[in-house]
Amino acid sequence: xPHVNKTTNLDAEISSTDLGELPAxxxxxxxxxxxxxxxxxxxxxxxxxxxxADLRKRxxxxxxxxxxxxxxxxxxxxxxxxxxxKIYSSLGRLRYGARKNPRKVIGVMGCMAQxxxxxxxxxxxxxxxxxxxGQLAQVSELIEKARIHHSKNxxxxxxxxxxxxxxxxxxxxxxxxxxxxxxxxxxMRPSPYQAFVRIMIxxxxxxxxxxxxxxxxxxxxxxxxxxxxxxxxxxxxxxxxVTLLGQTVNSYKHTQDxxxxxxxxxxxxxxxxxxIDRIKFVTSYPKDMTNDLLEAIRDxxxxxxxxxxxxxxxxxxxxxxxxxxxxxxxxREMMQRINEILPGCSVSSDFIVGHPGETEESHxxxxxxxxxxxxxxxxxxxxxxxxxxxxxxxxxxxxxxKIKKRRNNEMLKVQNEISEEDNAEFIGKQLAVLVEGPxxxxxxxxxxxxxxxxxxxxxxxxxxxxxxxxxSLRLAGSIAHVEIFDVTPTTLIGxxxxxxxxxxxxxxxxxxx
Ligand code: SAH
Ligand code: SF4
Ligand code: F3S
Numbered sequence: 001x002p003h004v005n006k007t008t009n010l011d012a013e014i015s016s017t018d019l020g021e022l023p024a025x026x027x028x029x030x031x032x033x034x035x036x037x038x039x040x041x042x043x044x045x046x047x048x049x050x051x052x053a054d055l056r057k058r059x060x061x062x063x064x065x066x067x068x069x070x071x072x073x074x075x076x077x078x079x080x081x082x083x084x085x086k087i088y089s090s091l092g093r094l095r096y097g098a099r100k101n102p103r104k105v106i107g108v109m110g111c112m113a114q115x116x117x118x119x120x121x122x123x124x125x126x127x128x129x130x131x132x133x134g135q136l137a138q139v140s141e142l143i144e145k146a147r148i149h150h151s152k153n154x155x156x157x158x159x160x161x162x163x164x165x166x167x168x169x170x171x172x173x174x175x176x177x178x179x180x181x182x183x184x185x186x187x188m189r190p191s192p193y194q195a196f197v198r199i200m201i202x203x204x205x206x207x208x209x210x211x212x213x214x215x216x217x218x219x220x221x222x223x224x225x226x227x228x229x230x231x232x233x234x235x236x237x238x239x240x241x242v243t244l245l246g247q248t249v250n251s252y253k254h255t256q257d258x259x260x261x262x263x264x265x266x267x268x269x270x271x272x273x274x275x276i277d278r279i280k281f282v283t284s285y286p287k288d289m290t291n292d293l294l295e296a297i298r299d300x301x302x303x304x305x306x307x308x309x310x311x312x313x314x315x316x317x318x319x320x321x322x323x324x325x326x327x328x329x330x331x332r333e334m335m336q337r338i339n340e341i342l343p344g345c346s347v348s349s350d351f352i353v354g355h356p357g358e359t360e361e362s363h364x365x366x367x368x369x370x371x372x373x374x375x376x377x378x379x380x381x382x383x384x385x386x387x388x389x390x391x392x393x394x395x396x397x398x399x400x401x402k403i404k405k406r407r408n409n410e411m412l413k414v415q416n417e418i419s420e421e422d423n424a425e426f427i428g429k430q431l432a433v434l435v436e437g438p439x440x441x442x443x444x445x446x447x448x449x450x451x452x453x454x455x456x457x458x459x460x461x462x463x464x465x466x467x468x469x470x471x472s473l474r475l476a477g478s479i480a481h482v483e484i485f486d487v488t489p490t491t492l493i494g495x496x497x498x499x500x501x502x503x504x505x506x507x508x509x510x511x512x513x
Pocket of ligand 3: 039040041042043044076077078079110111211212215216
C-alpha cells in the first residue's frame with residue numbers, strides 16, 4: 001500500500017546554528033554495522049525485529065557495540081516520561097561522536113518519534129531522521145537519504161510520521177498509520193521457538209492518561225488471511241508459540257469476504273496450523289472479554305490459559321477519571337465468567353498508582369482488588385502526566401512522587417505475597433513447560449566460561465508461569481514435563497519428570513495447568 005504522507009526535509013525550517021557543522025571530508029562509504037536500542041512494549045520489540053530483518057537483507061549486520069556502528073536506531077516509547085528521558089540521554093551521549101564521524105546515521109523511530117516529531121531535531125540535532133510508528137517500511141530509504149545528504153556535506157532532517165488524531169478526516173488519519181509486517185527473517189527472533197504476530201494496530205479507547213491512541217493511531221485489525229499466512233511461515237521456520245499482539249487484542253474484528261472474524265475465530269484458524277503448539281494473546285480489554293473467546297480457549301488445547309487483562313485501578317471514582325469504561329463490579333463479573341469457563345486460568349493486570357483523583361481510600365481499594373482477584377502478577381506504574389492527554393488537560397498531577405513511590409511499593413508487596421502463595425500451590429504438581437533455552441543465570445555463566453551447554457533451563461507453563469529446571473539444552477523448543485519442588489513470587493523451580501518430549505501439545509499430552 002502506498003504511504004499517504006510524504007517525508008519532509010526540515011532543513012529549511014531549522015536554523016543551521018541548531019545543527020552544528022559537518023566536517024568537510026564527508027565520505028559516502030560506511031561499515032554496515034547496525035546498532036538498535038529498543039524500549040517500550042512488545043509492539044516495539046516486534047517493530048525492531050522487522051526493521052532489523054529488512055536491513056539485514058540489505059547487507060547490514062547487527063552489533064551490540066554502539067561505538068563501531070555507523071547506523072544507529074532508537075525505537076522509542078512515550079507511555080511514561082521516564083522512557084523518553086532514557087532515549088534523550090542516550091542521544092545526548094552520541095552527540096560528539098556523530099559530529100566526529102560523518103558516516104554515522106542516527107534515526108529515531110517509534111512512539112516518541114510520532115509524538116515529538118521535529119522537536120526531536122531541536123533537542124538532539126545529531127538525529128538524521130524521525131520515523132513514526134506507521135512509516136516503518138521507509139526506514140531503509142531514510143537511511144539512504146541521510147547518507148546522500150551527508151555525501152553532499154548537508155545535514156539530513158527527514159521526517160516521516162502519521163497524522164495527528166485531529167489533523168484530517170478519520171480515513172486519512174487511519175491511512176497514515178500502516179501496519180508493517182513483512183514476512184520474517186528466521187534469524188531475527190529473540191528465540192527461535194517464539195514469535196510475536198501483530199493482529200491489530202492502534203487504539204480507540206482513549207483512556208484519559210494514555211498517549212497510545214495518538215502515537216499508534218486509530219484501531220485497525222489485520223485480515224485473517226494475512227495473519228494466517230504469517231503464522232504458517234513462522235511455523236515452517238520452527239516457531240512453536242505465537243503471541244498475538246494488539247493494544248486491546250480482544251477487540252479484534254475484521255470482515256473478510258463478507259464474514260466477520262473475531263479473536264475467537266482467529267484462534268480456531270491458527271489452532272489448525274501444524275507445528276504451532278501454543279497460542280497466546282496480549283493485551284486484553286476487560287469490556288471486550290466475551291464468552292465466545294473464553295469458550296474458544298476452553299475448547300482449543302493450544303490456547304494458553306492465561307489472560308493479561310489490566311484492571312488499572314480498584315476504585316470506581318478513579319476508573320471514571322481514567323475513562324476506562326467499566327466499574328470494579330463489571331470487572332468482578334468478568335472474573336467470575338473466566339473462573340467458570342476456564343478454571344485454573346491465570347490472570348495478570350496492570351495498575352497505575354497516583355493517578356489524579358486517587359485518595360488514600362481509593363489506593364486501599366486498589367490493594368484490596370489485588371487480594372480479591374489474586375492476579376498471577378501485576379505491572380504497577382506510577383502515574384506520569386503525558387502532555388496532550390485528557391488527564392493532563394483536565395487534572396493537575398497533584399500526588400507527590402514520594403506518595404506515588406510508597407503506594408507503588410505497597411501494591412508490589414501485596415502482589416508478591418499473593419503470587420508466592422498461589423505459586424506454592426504448584427509444589428508437588430507436574431506442569432507441561434515449553435522450554436525456551438538457558439535460564440538467565442545459566443546464560444551468564446555460559447557467557448563467562450564460553451560453555452555452550454548450559455544446565456539450567458527456563459520455560460513457561462500453559463498458565464504462563466516461569467519455570468526453571470535442570471536439563472539439556474537439546475530440549476529447547478519442546479514441551480517438557482516438570483515437577484515443581486520450590487517457588488518464589490515470580491518463578492517455579494522444578495525437576496524434569498521424563499526426558500521424553502513431544503512437539504504436539506494438542507495430541508496426547510495431558511494439559512496440566
Ligand atoms: N493497551 C494496553 C496497555 C498499554 S500501555 C492496555 O490498555 O492494557 C501499558 C500500561 O502502561 C498500561 O496498562 C498502564 O497501566 C500504563 N500506563 C499507560 N499510560 C500511563 C501513564 N500516563 N502513566 C503511568 N502508567 C501508564
Ligand atoms: Fe492506552 Fe487505554 Fe488504549 Fe490501553 S486501552 S492503549 S491504556 S488508551
Ligand atoms: Fe510505549 Fe508505544 Fe508501546 S508508547 S508502551 S512503545 S505502544
